[in-house]
Amino acid sequence: xxxxxxxxxxxxxxxxxxxxxxxxxxxxxxxxxxxxxxxxxxxxxxxxxxxxxxxxxxxxxxxxxxxxxxxxxxxxxxx
Numbered sequence: 001x002x003x004x005x006x007x008x009x010x011x012x013x014x015x016x017x018x019x020x021x022x023x024x025x026x027x028x029x030x031x032x033x034x035x036x037x038x039x040x041x042x043x044x045x046x047x048x049x050x051x052x053x054x055x056x057x058x059x060x061x062x063x064x065x066x067x068x069x070x071x072x073x074x075x076x077x078x079x
Contacts, residue, residue, distance in 0.1 A: 020057045024064070028063065038051060
């Protein structure tokens with residue numbers, strides 16, 4: 001997972017967006033607000049939030065190809 005960009009909410013709060021590397025070569029994006037400990041999957045159909053970044057990354061990869069992919073975990077299973 002690597003930092004992709006920063007964006008702002010309608011209320012002016014800054015949040016970060018991260019690219020996830022999937023084994024299928026898809027590159028979905030997850031986001032995280034600096035004050036919160038939740039990671040949210042960005043998708044066209046809404047999205048889902050998780051307390052754990054690895055769970056969010058897995059969900060993002062699965063959503064990118066209808067559940068057909070897995071997250072490529074680098075270096076000891078960490079991002």
